[in-house]
Amino acid sequence: MKSSSSTSLPRRGPGRPREFDPDVALDRALLVFRERGYHAASMGDLSAAMKLTAGSIYKAFADKRAIFLAAFDRYVDLRHAQLQPLLDAERNGFGKLRALLRFYAETSHDLEGRRGCLVISGAAELATFDKEMAARVTAALQRVETLLRDLIGRGQADGSVPAALDRNATARALLCLVQGLRVVGKVGRSRADMIAAADRALQLLA
Amino acid sequence: MKSSSSTSLPRRGPGRPREFDPDVALDRALLVFRERGYHAASMGDLSAAMKLTAGSIYKAFADKRAIFLAAFDRYVDLRHAQLQPLLDAERNGFGKLRALLRFYAETSHDLEGRRGCLVISGAAELATFDKEMAARVTAALQRVETLLRDLIGRGQADGSVPAALDRNATARALLCLVQGLRVVGKVGRSRADMIAAADRALQLLA
DNA sequence: TTGATTAGGAAACGATTGTTTCCTATCTCG
């Protein structure tokens, strides 16, 4: 299937080669979707942000929905790519969990917080009547939940997290917490507020 | 200013009297907005759901945005009206907090969960470029946070919640948790999953 | 009654939407 993820080769074949980097264009579209959501982002907005005419965009994407789906996938991948080194920098499970919660808090305040979360936009605007979109939202949430559960398990193995606590319920509760951080951060709270909330939630692991 | 909230009198004055109950119409519009969000809900959708022609709707509301704002206010009021008796049924602060978290969990699964939350829709779709909408979202979140903080304080007073814990940080963390329940519930998790997450979060008060 | 006023509703409105068309430019392949 699609192996196109990031920095894939410009593709070899006949015809005039593409003059823009699809990932760069997608990063620009991503910002528009995050700020405006799906429906309020017009093709005009996307065209201006991507620095491409509508005609060129339609050569690369089937329709507006396809742009959003591609931006969505890229957004999810980028978030995890940004998070990973923060997790790697921590020694034990608890430290990694703290890093994860703080990552969400750090990206949920002020300017970066007001730029929204595509997962939440997709859930609110499209998931109800678009099964494929709903499946992607579910998968994106599941991915975070699984990561949380794995980190809890790791913490229990290395002794940094109490062995007694329910991994599944705790992972789900923390999943809700981080998604809530994104919601609350959309209307602009201070960094200190968000960090304090995340640190307070961390006490579920004490 | 507007004192129109619920079950206000049909208004006295000259001219043909209104034939529909604005609150009933608003309840119907509310469902459309919850399922589709703001932009994807067309006036045609609203007209059909409200059982009114567009012309009649525009007699009662300035524009589509005004319908959403009215539906938003009504949604927030209705949610608190549904929650209040559950709080009243509990004796101490901890019981009330448990009731609040479970109320969010109970309304965040399956059909009722897939119907979304207007606060989140408003935040994701409108708040970025509509200051008045952003203010309403902020106020709605603040109202829940304040309620949580008050209930924590009450619990600390009656001894059902540890006196040592940080009221502000805990209220904010629980606010994020319940908003996260609404996000996750949008793509349909089981009742058991949501209740378990809420109950697990409740251990922040132990 | 009569006049003023407002609601209900069908139809029409201009604007904007997402999308396509068409022409030119640039590449690969033989």
Add this chain to the structure above:
DNA sequence: CGAGATAGGAAACAATCGTTTCCTAATCAA
């Protein structure tokens, strides 16, 4: 080189959007 194929981009496209108009119906004040 020439044939085929694809990208870039301006302009045109049909459809849908939110909104208004206009006419009739129902009410209140006098």
